[in-house]
Amino acid sequence: MKVMSVVGARPQFVKLAALAEAFSHTQHQHVIVHTGQHYDADLSDAFFQGLSIPDPDVHLGAGSGTHGVQTGTILAALDPVIGAARPDWVVVYGDTNSTLAGALSAVKQQFPVAHLEAGLRAFNRRMPEEHNRVLTDHAADLLLAPTDGAIKHLTDEGLAHRAVLTGDVMVDVCLRLRDRVLRGEAVVPAFPASLDLRKPYLFATLHRAENTDDSGRLAALVNALAGLPVPVVLAAHPRLLARAASFGIKLEHGSVRVSRPLPYAELVASVLESCGVITDSGGLQKEAFLLQRVCTTLRAETEWPETLRGGWNALVPDPRELGSRAWSDTVLRPAPKASRHMPYGDGEAATRVVRALEHRLFR
Structure with a gap:
């Protein structure tokens, strides 16, 4: 199985770290495309180095711009990259302009799209991130949801048949680093x-x-x-x-x-x-x-x-x-004394993501 991850911003690099680690224990080919949406070294290079993420296979160098310009620049640059690689899955992460551009480029060329962190909703349509989430979810073939609440949102929008509850891959990375x-x-x-x-x-x-x-x-x-x-x-x-x-x-x-x-x-x-x-x-x-x-x-x-x-x-x-x-x-309020619920999973979400990609590909 060949999987292409499209990332471009700090939160996506953290999620990518979990998935890259999970793929390293398989025989699957994992191709990393960095759009360049975040290009400052503190927001990009430091995360790849600090989280031991493999260097990107492709760096698009999109840079900044208005939402439309940035999304369009990434979309235009991605088309030939995805077309040449012909991946079994294109995985897009979160809610940035890179997310939406990656999803659009893949679906227009009829390559399957998986949306990691699907189903989140703030219900604030003034937020660019909300546009990106909703549009990507409705375009994607596989919706990798982090929480029960995300599954409910997808169900309410008629997307339950595409959704899988995996837990949150950021938990995998955050808890591992916390312990270190x-x-x-x-x-x-x-x-x-x-x-x-x-x-x-x-x-x-x-x-x-x-x-x-x-x-x-x-x-x-x-x-x-x-x-x-x-x-x-x-x-x-x-x-x-x-x-x-x-x-x-x-x-x-x-x-x-x-x-x-x-x-x-x-x-x-x-x-x-x-x-x-x-x-x-x-x-x-x-x-x-x-x-x-x-x-x-x-x-x-x-x-x-x-x-x-x-x-x-x-x-x-x-x-x-x-x-x-x-x-x-x-x-400055004190931390709550009541026992804390853990709605985001057990730190094994990335493994479940890989299994979901395998299952939906070969079934």
């Missing part, structure tokens, strides 16, 4: 002395268009972070840095300490050492949950509603509506 960090085998982050960092600290990321593309909203969110009573390590995505610079917003003031984006092992270690997480990232919400750190999500909705149960995750679309004291109490 706790055993002292993986690097613990050494933040620069210039951050003037003390414990306890909060770990934060901010990158979604809804939070970064409006100057007033971005300034309000940064000021909310800056006003907290403990240091906030803000791992700054290039998108955030560019938007803040264009708006004349100073990120590093008050409690905010700006860090580069972290390789995955360092990110896991940083979350473990923190007293909580603040983010608008879907992946980091779930990673905080897996690492048993409370998370505050700067959005009105989440594609991972399981994290909300028991108070592990809290949605705060606008900290100003809470007031400074309530905002501080929210992000």
Whole structure:
């Protein structure tokens, strides 16, 4: 069986690490295509090296651009690559422009498509990620769903016959690295002395268009972070840095300490050492949950509603509506004492994905 993985962004590289590991124990051919959607070394090369992912077989070098331009560039570059390789499966990951472009290129050429992390819904059609998820699910031949909730969404949309519950492959990687960090085998982050960092600290990321593309909203969110009573390590995505610079917003003031984006092992270690997480990232919400750190999500909705149960995750679309004291109490709340449910699988999802691809191919 020849399987082609199409990836282009940081969360996809983490998922790819799990699948590449699973394929390494089989006789199947696994071809990796990197679209170049994330091309910054901290968001790309560091993940391939840190997670021991084989080098991409093809790098398209698509780069940045508007959603339409980026999706179209990737689609045009992928067509001859997929056509020449003639894979038995094209696997696309998550909800980025690379995901949608990979699915469209494959189905237009009549190659089977499997969507890893299928069935997630935030029910917010303003999000580019939501468009990508829904369109990819309806185009794909095999829907690899991480949760029971994802299966329900696919069933509601008439797609149950294409869906398989595999669990979440990010759990495979996150828990493996967590155990390495706790055993002292993986690097613990050494933040620069210039951050003037003390414990306890909060770990934060901010990158979604809804939070970064409006100057007033971005300034309000940064000021909310800056006003907290403990240091906030803000791992700054290039998108955030560019938007803040264009708006004349100073990120590093008050409690905010700006860090580069972290390789995955360092990110896991940083979350473990923190007293909580603040983010608008879907992946980091779930990673905080897996690492048993409370998370505050700067959005009105989440594609991972399981994290909300028991108070592990809290949605705060606008900290100003809470007031400074309530905002501080929210992000610094203690971890729940009730036993934690585990809705995302047992760390063996990638093996189930490979089996699902084998079963659907040869049956």
